Amino acid sequence: MQIGMIGLGKMGGNMAERLRRGGHEVVGYDRNPDISDVGSLKELIERLQAPRAVWVMVPAGAPTQATINELGEHLSPGDLVVDGGNSHYVDDQKHAAELAERGIGFVDCGVSGGVWGLQNGYALMCGGTTEHVAQVMPIFETLKPEGEDGFVHAGDVGAGHFAKMVHNGIEYGMMQAFAEGWELLEASDIVKDVRGSFSSWRTGTVIRSWLLDLLVRALDDDEHLDELKGYAQDSGEGRWTVQAAVDHAVPLPVITAALFARFASRQDDSPAMKVVAALRNQFGGHAVTSTAGSVEKGADSPGADVTPPVV
Template identity: 80%
Template sequence: MRIGMIGLGKMGGNMAERLRRGGHEVIGYDRDPSISDAGSLKELVERLDPPRAVWVMVPAGDPTRAVIEQLGELLSDGDIVVDGGNSHYKDDQRHAVELDAKGIGFVDVGVSGGVWGLEYGYALMAGGAPEHIGQLMPIFEVLKPAGEDGFVRAGGVGGGHFAKMVHNGIEYGMMQAFAEGWELLEASEAVTDIVGTFKSWRHGTVIRSWLLDLMVRALEEDPDLAELKGYAEDSGEGRWTVQAAVEHAVPLPAITAALYARFTSRQTDSPAMKMVAALRNQFGGHAVASSEGQTGKGADSPGADVPPPLP
C-alpha cells in the first residue's frame, strides 16, 4: 500500500520506517522540513492514489483536531483517516461524524510499543467500521508483532482509543506497584541484593512482565536511581480512565491511587502532608519539622501550649 503518515516523531517516524521495511510506500509529513517527504498536507494528499489512507500521529487534543479538520477539506469520498495518537474516544466519535458527512472514513487506533516498536512491533487496538478496518489490514499486519496476536478490532469508532485508555490505566497501577515494592525493599535491611531480587522475579513468577524487564534494566544502569528526580507526568489517559470509571460507576481503586501518586510526585513540599504533620502534633504531641527543617515543639515539649481535651 501507499499511505500518508503525518507526524514523524519518535513514534510516527519509527512506524513509518517499519512500514517501509515491510514493503509499503510511506509519504511522510512533519513540521520539521528536514525529515518531511512533503512540503504541505496538500502535497501529501496529492501524492497518494485514491482511495487514500492517511495516518495521523501528532499530539492529542488541538493538534490532532486541527490536522483532521484540514484533511477533511483535502480528502475525497472513499478515503480514510486513521488517528493513531492518544486521543479521547469521544473526540473520535465527533471526528467520525464530521468526516462521514463528506464520505471519508475514520479509524482510531490505540498504539502501544513505545520506542521498541520498530524492532518488536506494536500492539494495535482499532476502532471503526469493519470495511475500513479491512482496507487497512495490510498496514496493521506489518505494524503488529510478527506471528503473534497484537491486533484487535476492539469495536466501533472510539473503541480503539477506549481500549488503549484502559490499557494505560492498568499500566499506571502496575508501575506504581513495582515502584512501591522497590521502595519497601530499599527501606528494609533484610534484603541486601535488591537488583538481584528483581532479576530473579523475571523467570517463573506470576509478576514477570516487560515492565519488570524494563525495571531491571533501569536498576542495572542506576541501582539507586540517584540520577533521577521523583517526578512523573501523567499523559492524560490515566485521568480519562478514572473519569470514565466515574461515568460508568466502576470502582478503580488501584488505578485511581496510582494516578494520585503521580500528582503527589509534583509536590516538593506537600500541603496536605503539612496538615497531617500539624494534626499529629496537635493530638499526639509529635515533634513536627518546620519549613526550615528544624524540629518544633510538640505537645509534650516544655512550654507547649496544649489545649484541654474535649469533654
C-alpha cells in the same frame, strides 16, 4: 500499500520505517522540515493516490483536531483517516462524524510499543466499521508483532482508544506495584541485592513481564536510581480511565491510587502533608519541621496550650 503518515516523532517515525521495511510506500509529513517528505498537508494529499489513507500521529487534543480539520478540507469521498495518537474516545466519535459529512472514513487506533515497536512490532487496538478497518488491514498486519496476537478490532469508532485507555490504566497500576516493592526492598536492612532480587523474578514467577525486564534494565544502568528524580508525569489516559470508571460506576482502586501517586510525585513540599503535620502537632504534640529545616518542639511541650475544648 501507499499511506500518508502525519507526525514523524519517536512513534510516528519508527512506524513509518517499519512500514517501509514491510514494502509499503510511506509519504511522511512533519512540522520539522528536516524529517518531512513534503512541505505541507496539502502536498501530502496530492502525493497520494485515491482512495487515500492517512495515518495521524500527533498529540491528542487541539493538534489532532486541527489536523482533522485540515484533512477534511483536502481529502475526497472514499478516503480514510486513521488516528493512531492517544486521543480521547469521545473525540474519536466527534471526528468520525465530522469526516463522515464529507464522505471520508475514520478509524481510531490505540498503539502500544513505544520505542521498541520498530523492532518488536506494535500492539494495535482499533475501532471503526468493518469496511474501514479492512481498507487499511495491510498496514495493521505490517505494524503488529508476528503471530496471532497484537491486533484487535475492538468495536465501533472510539473502541480502539477506549481499549488503549484501559491498557494504560492497567500499566499505571503495574508500574506502581513494582515501584512500591522496589522502595520497600531498598528500605530493608536484610535484603542486600535489590537489583538481583528483581532479576530473579524474571524466570518462573507469576509477575514476570516486559515491565519487569525493563525495570531490571534500568537498575543495570543505575542500581539505586540515584540519578533520577522522583517525578512522574501522566499522559492523560490515566485520568480518562478514572473518569470513565466514575461514568460507568466501576471501582478502580488500584489504577486510581497509581494516578494519584503520580500527582504526589510532583510536590516537593506537599500542601496536604503540611496540614497533616500541623494536626499531629496539635492533637498529639508531635514535633514538626520548619521551612528552615529545624525541628520545633511539639504542642505538648511545657507552656503549650493543648487543652481540649469542652464538648
